[in-house]
Each structure stands twice: as C-alpha cells, then as structure tokens.
Amino acid sequence: MRYILRKLGFYLVAAWIAVTLNFALPRLIPGDPVQLIMTRQSQLGPVPPGEEEVLRRMLGLGHGNILGQYWDYLVSIVQLKFGLSVTYFPTPVTTILRSSVLWTLVLVGMATLISVLIGISLGTLAGWKRGTWLDSLVPSTTFLAAVPYFWVALLLIYLFTQVWTVFPDQFSYDPGLTIGWSGEFVSSAVRHAVLPAITIVVSSVGGWMLGMRNMMVSTLSEDYVSAAEAKGLRSRTVMLGYAARNAVLPSVAGFAISLGFVISGSLVMEMVFSYQGIGFQLLQAVSNNDYPLMQAIFLVITFAVLSANFLVDVLYGFVDPRTRLAR
Amino acid sequence: MTTADITSAAGPAELPPGPSGGPAVRLASAWRTVRRSRRLSIGLALIALFVLLGVVGPFFAGDPNGFSMDLAQPPSGSHWLGTTQTGQDVFDQLMVSTRLSLVIGVAAALLATAISVVIGIGGGFLGGWSDETLSLLSNVFLVIPGLPLVIVISSYSRGGSLTATILVIAITSWAASARVLRAQTLSLRTRDYVLAARLYGEKRWRIVLVEILPNEAAIIVSQFIFAVIFAILTQAGLAFLGLQNPSDLTWGNMLYFAQNAEALSSGSWWWFVPPGLCIAVFGAAMSLISFGLDEVLDPKLRVYRPGRQKRSRRQPDRQHPDRQHPDQQQPIQGEEAAR
Numbered sequence: 001m002r003y004i005l006r007k008l009g010f011y012l013v014a015a016w017i018a019v020t021l022n023f024a025l026p027r028l029i030p031g032d033p034v035q036l037i038m039t040r041q042s043q044l045g046p047v048p049p050g051e052e053e054v055l056r057r058m059l060g061l062g063h064g065n066i067l068g069q070y071w072d073y074l075v076s077i078v079q080l081k082f083g084l085s086v087t088y089f090p091t092p093v094t095t096i097l098r099s100s101v102l103w104t105l106v107l108v109g110m111a112t113l114i115s116v117l118i119g120i121s122l123g124t125l126a127g128w129k130r131g132t133w134l135d136s137l138v139p140s141t142t143f144l145a146a147v148p149y150f151w152v153a154l155l156l157i158y159l160f161t162q163v164w165t166v167f168p169d170q171f172s173y174d175p176g177l178t179i180g181w182s183g184e185f186v187s188s189a190v191r192h193a194v195l196p197a198i199t200i201v202v203s204s205v206g207g208w209m210l211g212m213r214n215m216m217v218s219t220l221s222e223d224y225v226s227a228a229e230a231k232g233l234r235s236r237t238v239m240l241g242y243a244a245r246n247a248v249l250p251s252v253a254g255f256a257i258s259l260g261f262v263i264s265g266s267l268v269m270e271m272v273f274s275y276q277g278i279g280f281q282l283l284q285a286v287s288n289n290d291y292p293l294m295q296a297i298f299l300v301i302t303f304a305v306l307s308a309n310f311l312v313d314v315l316y317g318f319v320d321p322r323t324r325l326a327r
Numbered sequence: 328m329t330t331a332d333i334t335s336a337a338g339p340a341e342l343p344p345g346p347s348g349g350p351a352v353r354l355a356s357a358w359r360t361v362r363r364s365r366r367l368s369i370g371l372a373l374i375a376l377f378v379l380l381g382v383v384g385p386f387f388a389g390d391p392n393g394f395s396m397d398l399a400q401p402p403s404g405s406h407w408l409g410t411t412q413t414g415q416d417v418f419d420q421l422m423v424s425t426r427l428s429l430v431i432g433v434a435a436a437l438l439a440t441a442i443s444v445v446i447g448i449g450g451g452f453l454g455g456w457s458d459e460t461l462s463l464l465s466n467v468f469l470v471i472p473g474l475p476l477v478i479v480i481s482s483y484s485r486g487g488s489l490t491a492t493i494l495v496i497a498i499t500s501w502a503a504s505a506r507v508l509r510a511q512t513l514s515l516r517t518r519d520y521v522l523a524a525r526l527y528g529e530k531r532w533r534i535v536l537v538e539i540l541p542n543e544a545a546i547i548v549s550q551f552i553f554a555v556i557f558a559i560l561t562q563a564g565l566a567f568l569g570l571q572n573p574s575d576l577t578w579g580n581m582l583y584f585a586q587n588a589e590a591l592s593s594g595s596w597w598w599f600v601p602p603g604l605c606i607a608v609f610g611a612a613m614s615l616i617s618f619g620l621d622e623v624l625d626p627k628l629r630v631y632r633p634g635r636q637k638r639s640r641r642q643p644d645r646q647h648p649d650r651q652h653p654d655q656q657q658p659i660q661g662e663e664a665a666r
Contacts, residue, residue: 010463010466011470013463013467014466014467014470014471017467017471018467018471021471021476025479025480025483026483028480028483028484029483143607143608143610143611145610145614146556146560146606146607146608146609146610146611146613146614147603147606147607147610148560148563148564148567148582148603148606148607149564150564150567150582151582151603151606151607154586154599155600155603158592158596260469260470260471260472260473263472263474263475264472264473264474264475264564265474267474267475267478268474268564268567268568271568282475282478283568286478286482286568286570287569289482294479294482295479297475298475298476298479301472301475302471302472302475305470305471305472306470306471309470
C-alpha cells in the first residue's frame with residue numbers, strides 16, 4: 001500500500017508539472033492568441049457569447065495577476081472547458097476528443113500488444129539459442145529501430161495501395177458507412193487498421209526483441225537455471241518456466257516507458273494515414289493554429305501516458321514483490 | 328566531428344600522439360582495436376562516409392534548389408539520384424541535407440548529454456536532498472511524452488530557427504541517460520579509490536572530473552550515440568509535419584517536399600527513398616558503433632561493471648529498480664557477444 005501511494009504521489013507531481021508547463025507555453029505565441037482565435041472564429045460563423053472568456057481562462061491568459069490566471073486555468077481544465085475548436089468550428093473541443101481518442105487507443109493498444117508478444121517470443125528464442133542464425137538477426141533490428149515511422153508508413157501505403165491494391169490508404173473506416181456495430185463497419189475498420197498496425201509493429205518490435213534477448217542471456221547464467229538443467233527438466237520447461245519468466249520482468253517495466261515513444265511514433269503515423277485518431281487531430285490543430293484543440297490534445301496524451309505508467313507500476317509491484325521492498 | 332568524438336573514447340589507443348610512442352605506433356594500435364570488432368569497423372566506415380558526404384559533398388554539389396528542365400527524371404549518369412518534380416538534383420539536395428541533419432543531430436545530442444551528465448552525475452554524487460530533487464526531475468521528464476510537447480512548442484513558436492529546434496530536442500531527450508548516469512555514479516562513489524581521494528582531501532569537483540567522469544566515459548559515449556539517433560529522428564518527424572523552416576534542407580525536409588509533391592504515388596521513388604534510407608542507415612551505423620565499442624572495451628567494462636553478485640547489491644541504490652530503460656540493457660549485449 002505504501003508502494004502504491006508513493007507511486008501515486010510521483011505521478012501526481014509529474015501531472016502537475018505537465019499541466020504547469022502547458023500553462024506556460026501559450027506565452028510563446030507572438031501577439032494575443034485569444035484575439036487571433038476570436039477573429040478566425042467570427043469569420044467562420046457566429047461566436048457564442050462567453051467564448052472569449054473561456055479561451056482566456058483555458059490558455060491561462062485571463063485577467064488579474066499570474067496567480068489568478070493560473071487558478072482560472074486550473075479550474076477550466078478540471079471542468080473540461082476547452083472552448084470551441086477553430087478547425088471544426090463550432091464543435092466543442094471535448095466532442096472532437098471523445099470521437100478520436102477511442103480510435104487511437106484501440107489501434108495503438110492492439111498494435112503495441114502484438115509487437116510486444118512477437119518481440120518477446122523472438123527475443124526468448126534468440127537468447128535461448130545464442131549464436132544461431134536467429135541470434136545473429138538481432139543486430140539487424142537496430143536498422144528497423146532507426147527507420148522513421150512515417151517513412152515506413154508511406155512505403156507501405158505505396159506498396160499495398162498503389163502496387164498491389166490490397167488495403168485502403170487512408171481514414172480509419174469507409175466514410176460512406178455509419179458508425180455502429182454492423183459487420184460491414186467493423187470489417188471496414190479492421191481493414192483500415194491493418195497497415196497502420198503493421199507500421200507500428202515493424203518499427204517497434206526490434207527494441208522488445210533486443211531487450212528480451214539480453215535479459216534472457218544474463219538470466220541463463222543464473223544458478224537456478226543451471227540447477228533446473230541439472231535436475232534434468234525438459235529444455236522447454238527450463239526455457240519458459242525458469243529463464244523467460246524471470247527475464248521478462250524488465251520488459252514489463254519497459255512497457256510503460258516505451259509507451260511514450262510508441263505514442264509519439266503513432267502520432268506521425270496517424271497523420272500519414274489520415275487515421276482519425278488523436279494524432280491526426282493534433283496535426284489538424286497545428287496546421288490551423290487551433291490552440292484550444294492543441295492544448296487539450298497535449299493534456300489528454302500526457303494524462304493517458306501517465307496513467308498507463310501508473311497502472312504498469314502498480315501491476316509490477318504485484319508481479320515482482322522485490323520492488324515493493326526497495327526503499 | 329562525429330567520428331572524432333567516438334574514436335577518442337575508444338580507449339587510450341586513440342589518444343592523440345603524445346611524447347611517448349610515435350604516432351605511427353599509436354595509429355597502428357588504434358587500427359588494430361577497430362579491426363578487432365567487425366561491428367565497430369562497419370559502423371565507423373559508414374559514419375565516415377556520411378561525414379564525408381556532409382562536409383565535402385556540398386562543395387561539389389550544384390545549387391540544390393536550382394531548377395532545371397529535367398523534370399522528375401529517374402537516376403542517370405548526369406543526375407545520380409534523379410531529379411525532383413521541379414528539376415532539382417536529388418543527390419545535390421541529399422548532400423546538403425546530410426550536412427544540416429548531422430549538425431542538428433550532433434548539436435542536440437551534445438547538449439542533451441551535457442545536461443544529463445550534470446544532472447545525473449551531480450545528483451548521484453551529491454546525494455541527499457539535491458539528488459532527490461534532480462532524480463524526481465529526470466523521472467518526470469522521462470514520463471512526459473516528448474514528441475507532443477515538441478510539436479506544441481514548435482507550433483507556438485512558429486517553426487522557428489535551428490537553434491530553437493536543437494534546444495527543444497535536447498530539453499526533451501536528456502532524462503533517460505541522466506538516470507543511467509545517476510545509477511552508475513551511485514555505485515562508483517563508494518568505490519575505494521573515490522573514498523581514498525576524499526580522505527586525501529581532494530576537492531569535490533576534482534573527484535568528479537578525475538575519478539568519476541573518466542570511468543563513465545563508455546556509458547556517456549553510448550548515451551551520446553543514441554541521443555544523436557533520437558535527435559535526427561525527431562527533427563525528421565518535425566520537418567515532415569511542416570514544423571521546420573522549409574528553406575533549411577534536411578533529410579526530413581526533403582521527405583516533406585517529396586510527400587507534398589506526391590513523389591511516391593507519381594512513381595518518383597528516387598526522390599522519396601534516399602532520405603529515409605539515409606536516416607535508417609545512419610542510425611544503424613551509430614548503433615553498430617555503440618555495440619562495437621562495448622565489444623572492444625569489454626575487459627575494462629568488466630572491471631568496474633561487475634557480474635551478478637554486485638548487480639544485485641547495487642539495485643537498492645536506484646530510484647526505480649523496477650524499471651530499466653532499453654538503453655540501459657544494451658551494454659549487456661556487447662559484453663555477452665564478446666564472450
């Protein structure tokens with residue numbers, strides 16, 4: 001329990017720093033961003049009364065001194081008052097977030113899970129059969145890790161939509177269909193997710209494989225592995241039940257850390273595929289100087305990553321009791 | 328620039344020729360060191376190629392933005408990598424881009440490494456309250472997702488200059504290596520020779536610079552290498568999203584222009600493939616150097632990075648013994664491979 005509380009405390013501090021950073025950033029914008037947004041919004045249609053006040057508060061540029069501004073900003077975040085988006089005027093920012101978060105969550109979540117499973121299985125084998133062809137493959141994965149996500153994505157689009165027309169090249173579903181649990185819609189969504197998912201898997205599987213292989217190699221020289229072998233246990237049992245089970249622990253912990261990297265990569269990937277997730281909306285926001293949407297997306301991503309980290313930490317405390325005792 | 332940094336850390340064999348031992352002997356022994364590891368020699372050769380391309384290439388290149396009448400030509404004798412839609416020579420562009428990409432990568436990585444050395448070693452060595460604060464800071468920066476932050480900052484500051492890009496990349500990428508360095512410093516500062524220096528009454532800064540820093544050189548170099556890769560990838564991503572000044576030619580900007588002109592769907596693969604391939608090959612070469620260095624330095628590494636018994640003793644020292652960044656595990660691979 002103390003362990004969980006300590007972790008919770010840390011992530012609260014991290015969240016507070018992120019929120020404060022987000023408060024400071026709009027001051028970088030030259031000129032008065034609120035006036036800028038108001039002008040653009042009024043060109044697009046009638047602006048509801050009170051919108052200027054909401055914008056000022058959520059960008060931390062309200063009235064009074066800096067402490068008052070900071071307080072107003074915190075209040076508007078807690079109340080989820082992000083104002084209206086410029087890109088999709090006059091849709092509120094929260095509506096856009098709600099419709100796009102799920103796409104990213106499902107796609108990135110599934111792809112990461114697949115990548116972790118493949119990477120850890122291959123890494124286990126490579127570490128177990130050290131010095132064989134599988135093991136000599138490991139250094140070449142550094143090449144994959146250094147390839148930009150978006151470049152892989154574009155190549156895949158070229159190959160699978162231009163050269164062989166197998167998969168659709170953009171959007172997260174066929175725009176002609178209505179969203180729902182119909183078979184037609186689900187199969188369209190799955191077909192649209194294949195290429196983005198492959199992109200994530202290809203670019204991230206190498207890291208998992210490398211980490212697992214290294215831990216596997218160092219675990220194999222532990223005494224309990226030798227003891228298990230000496231007992232005459234089947235090599236499958238030694239590999240999975242003794243070595244891999246212990247070697248996988250750092251990978252579980254690494255899962256949380258790498259989530260940040262995966263999110264970053266998938267942001268750019270989504271933009272390439274015009275996949276209507278949160279990364280795509282971020283690009284829309286950036287290219288339209290849509291500050292309210294941008295602020296909200298940054299906060300959503302940060303909070304998602306922080307909570308995932310917290311969950312993994314708590315889970316890890318249960319999986320590996322040693323961590324609860326340390327300090 | 329890059330090669331000089333890396334080779335100088337490859338051990339005493341690479342020190343500039345001093346009064347003892349002729350330069351020829353030194354060079355020969357450095358050459359032997361490099362030859363011992365195939366990964367190291369391949370990596371160094373590739374990086375040397377890139378440096379040559381970036382440093383010397385632009386002098387021979389024609390105007391990279393000069394238009395010509397050869398529109399979207401495939402590779403040929405006069406245009407080695409073909410031309411763009413507006414008739415610019417892709418190979419000329421690639422050489423100029425290489426220079427700027429390398430400069431950004433190395434500068435951002437140097438800055439990030441410097442920050443991580445100060446915060447990691449400083450915190451680990453001082454201990455107590457300042458260590459708590461500094462390691463909290465690096466853990467927070469580690470969990471806040473970097474790219475969204477960089478995107479938002481670049482967008483607020485309107486694309487911005489090269490210096491701004493370098494600063495932003497460095498500020499978002501120092502945390503992981505600061506943590507590794509802190510853990511290492513914690514273990515080093517209780518070693519006998521550091522204690523001896525303290526008893527001697529050595530000044531603190533001298534202990535850090537003379538006793539601790541040299542013993543972490545291998546780790547710092549490896550962190551630097553991965554920082555370069557990260558910086559180049561991040562800059563490419565930013566440029567691809569159109570968040571960089573389009574008149575600065577980098578690999579990422581080339582991809583941005585290629586994508587905007589729909590180079591791939593119109594079949595101009597020679598415009599789109601080379602910049603991405605450069606990024607990937609450069610990154611792979613840097614990782615090869617890092618692995619190769621571990622291989623070469625292995626006997627020394629084993630002296631102060633001991634085996635299992637000591638590792639378990641060191642664990643409680645860490646802030647988060649439960650977490651290992653992938654980078655932290657990489658040295659293990661080199662150690663094992665050399666066995």
